[in-house]
Amino acid sequence: MAKEKTLEDLFHDTLKDIYYAERKILKALPKMKRAAQSEDLKAAFDKHRQETEGHVDRLQQVFEILGKRAQGKTCDAIEGIISEGEEIIDEFKDTAALDAGLISAAQAVEHYEITRYGTLKRWATELGMAEAAKLLDATLQEETKTDGELTKLADSFANERAKARQAA
Secondary structure, eight states: OOOOOOHHHHHHHHHHHHHHHHHHHHHHHHHHHHHOOSHHHHHHHHHHHHHHHHHHHHHHHHHHHHTOOOOOOOOHHHHHHHHHHHHHHHHHTTSTTHHHHHHHHHHHHHHHHHHHHHHHHHHHHHTTOHHHHHHHHHHHHHHHHHHHHHHHHIIIIIHHHHHHHHHO
16 A cells, blocks of 8 residues: 655655756756846846855755755756746847846746745645745745846836837
């Protein structure tokens, strides 16, 4: 008979998913930075890459708390989100809409991460892992802040630039 799966099993499985996703994001961010037209957006991608390195470190600490080896598990969701971002780069290269598209792709990544970290934080709390919950919450706060910063970039120039050139 199969072993009964528990919330701790689900927590560990989801942790492996986001660990894979964060490492995949680290590889995608330099490509997004190279594609970006605006210096502000390039800087945002640089900043997010540095933060993502910290997210990977925190996840490794959570694995240690669990007494498990840090390892990823293929995350189909992040594969799809990153693939869509690459399509935007290919389809909108050298157009006024590229930065708006890159921001939308980056926000899709952020929103995925926010859902994962929010869930993991709740589960860590439920499982009595206060230190893990604290680490996951620190990352959740950074992801939420990054999402807000991306919205500001979209509102400050990218959406308007994409719209204005189209009308001309």
